Amino acid sequence: MTAAAFLAILSHWRRHPLQLATLIAGLALAAGLWSAVQAINAEARASYARAAEQLGTAGVARLIPESGTISVARYASLRRSGWQLAPVLEGVIRFERQNFDIMGVDLLQHPLAPALTKAAEAEAVSPLEALLPPGRIFAHPETAVHLAASQNVHPVTETEALPPGVALADLSLASRLLRRPDSLSYLLVLPDQAQGLKPLSDLAPGLTLVPASTAASETARLTDSFHLNLTAFGLLSFAVGLFIVQGTIALSLEQRRGMIRTLRSLGVPMRLVSGLIAAELAFLALAAGIAGLAGGYLVAAVLLPGVNATLAGLYGAPVDGSLSLRPGWVLSGLAMTLGGTFLAGAQSLFALWRMPLLAAPATHARGQNARRSHLAGAVCGVASIAGGVLILTMFQGLISGFAFLGALMLGAALLLPLLISTGLSLGARLAKRPFAEWLWADTRAQLPGMSLALMALLLALAANIGVGTMVSSFRLTFTGWLDQRLFAEVYVTTASDVQGTELARWLDAQGIKALSRRYHDTRFKGAPLRIYGFEDDTAYRSNWPLLDALPDVWDQAVSGQAVLVNEQLARRHGLAPGDRFELEPGWQLPIAGVYSDYGNPHGQAMVSMPSLLEHAPDIPNRQFGLRVASHDISGLINSIREEFDIPRKNITDQATAKARSLAVFDRTFVITAALNLLTLGVAGFALLTSLLTLWNQRLPQLAPVWAMGLTRRQLASAEILRSLILAAFTAVLALPLGLVLAWALLSVINVEAFGWKLPMYLFPLDWLRLFLLALLAAVIAAALPARRLSRIDPAELLRVFTNER
Amino acid sequence: MVLTIRNVTKCYPGQTEETAVLRGVSLDLAAGSSLALTGESGSGKSTLLHLAGALDQFDSGEIEIAGTRLSGLSDSQRAALRRNDVSLVFQQFNLIPSLDTGKNIALHARLGGTWDEGWGMRLTDRLGLSGLLERYPEQLSGGQQQRVAIARALAVRPRLLLADEPTGNLDEAASAAVMELMLDLVRESGTALFLVTHSAAIAQLLDRRLHLHHGMAK
Known part of the structure; x- marks a missing residue:
């Protein structure tokens, strides 16, 4: 019985291959973008952890000063009291025009000592040589090349034991290079300590002990906000993808109500029917999840260089390039897809579970039903927004900022159908011609079937406006700031x-x-x-x-x-x-x-x-x-170069310096722009899929109007117009939402993430561009159904009227 | 003649000349007269009705509606003919769910620019729809929906009214009442009625009857 029932349930997809493709594509898109972001985050975090591990600072408690540095005498006194400590001096040195992070350590005592000794011996160098003048620098082979090229005083030993971008030297050499004698950045508290030592809090009251569990690398701490931002974007894309999935699952179950009723009449228990549908969904989710993971991996590989540039530009945090396939990433991606599928299908599955045996095939929510559903959604939306505002006023921090944004976006999405429906009613009241009257009314009738896709479009457009306003405001502020800061010629x-x-x-x-x-x-x-x-x-x-x-x-x-x-x-x-x-x-x-x-x-x-x-x-x-006066700039540059043999790259005029800074700035937001575009693409796809899935339900509504004398071409134009009207309403409503989003990003998230609050500027031309882009997406999404309609065989329309249908 | 059908043949894909859905059907219908088309399922009744309504193309022969030959007409010319001269009533009513009763009744006539408020009111009165004008189709019973569909078709004052099992979804009493009303109104407006039905009783109410058997008129 089970196999026969399962085959009957699965046969639906043979008749609706487009629906199946839509479901799989929606799931794969949702899983893909989410997984891509997770892969990038995992890679970056692994890179920070690797760097901390390689620097010997991972999992080791630290003693840090309240302000300034720790004197060598203080360190010596703590050592004399029996504590096993490893001193570290950190700073940035500049050779030629290149900066290097330098870490000065006690080469005999630091956790990395054995690895460094091995590296020195591999080059047939005595490890002791590193302790004697002129001093030896240890670095990853990639960094070693640059170090050797930019200075020739200190020999460089290559070692894979260190992360790229860091130069490690004995404390004495680092102090000399940094010109910071008698100063230590912090002390590592080594794991093996003697029993019965006097507590460090008594011995060193001005120093704070940071336990190993919280002594994450500085890079990891600084970049946490960036990764949270990426996660939020990934979650948004995931949610937009799930909108497609929700719509498709709901439609597929609705279309199968008749079949399910028949199966139940034939003696298949509802429990089994539900179980089989759940199994079908799980199978589809896993298949789509695998496809999504493959796509996500590719997207991550494409985006990773941009992310690296962003991390380097914002935080100076180098992430070493290649992407690796982590089992945890694969499993969490599949779990997320599976969870998302059941979340998206929960409502439909629940409705199915409660469906009485003799229930008639469902008709689409219209009239009172639709109005009730819009009102209920709007009430939930207002509650969600109010909850978000409450969170923002009651709590501080990045998480509460994102919780506010999440609640705001969800609330606005839930409010959307009621707002659009109200707008469409107004349009219908203002319409004078019968065609226009019908178009407005018909557009309103399509709203229940389109609302999820429109919500997805709303979120994508608002994210675009919000993030775009944030980036453009930031850029404008940054440009003004550059003008102020780079005042020398x-x-x-x-x-x-x-x-x-x-x-x-x-x-x-x-x-x-x-x-x-x-x-x-x-x-x-x-x-x-x-x-x-x-x-x-x-x-x-x-x-x-x-x-x-x-x-x-x-x-x-x-x-x-x-x-x-x-x-x-x-x-x-x-x-x-x-x-x-x-x-x-x-x-x-x-x-x-x-x-x-x-x-x-x-x-x-x-x-x-x-x-x-x-x-x-x-x-x-x-x-x-x-x-210097502006007309003397090039003359002065030439004179300095002739007089002092300073390379061209070491002399920069103001305009070039600004251009370089802006280039770095622009590169920093490449990843944001890419994710923005991808989310908008997913929303456009959601629009297309909902129009295509509604296609079969459209014919009974369009055929009578065609019979009354509208041509197929007119009906096709109406399809495009309808899509345009809905997209236009959504885009107009996305504007205030986007601006609130921008405000939250500039005044809440940025302050938490970077420590600066930016003024908000408005960019109406960008809104116009986005509005036109939304209309274009709507036209593209409606083009395929419209083309099909303009070329539809009259026999197909006539089937609507025939009694033998 | 409002409708002239001469030796019309229609084949669907996969059919041969021998198994064609319509094989050389001919008929005439004058203004103010009515014709019932009967026949078993699959005999080609609906197909002939659709051809007469300029909804579908025939393979050979000729159809004229109010003097206009259908062969060679473009899609938009056919649409114009449907807008102005032909009205249809279907068994499924096929009302526009997003428009209220008043707008449904007026839609076809307004699309063709022939809406007459007075005639519209008279129709709604006669059909007992005056109190239902602000209701949506989903809020109406089957009989009420069918009367709305008839009002919509007659509001155009068409030269030709085509009806495909217009009372097929109604019980016997309601069916008789609706038919009586429709025939009254058709006579009043001078419209030619071409009606497809399975019911011999309904066919008896019309001026003439034509039986289709395997695509041929008897």
């Missing part, structure tokens, strides 16, 4: 401090104002902090992008009596003008101003140059911003 980086001093002297003789750019890297509450020194110049006073400041901000800062901090540092630690800020132990200054800083995610502070040099006298002096 020419930027020069010299090869050495000596050359820097000579250049400064030469420029002074030429009467050219040179603003040197010097900094000192330290740490504040365990995170990197870069302290810049600035020279008093009117350009700072008139250009610097201050967000909040005391009235005499520059006078205070120039006199060394105050510090300026960047926005992300201020937001992260709740700092504001007037508060006191400890730059390093024993160096506290009041904050005179907060400035915007969109170039990096780290904390930054600015003090007067003399004040900086007083606390960090030995910092490099190689970067200069030159003030």
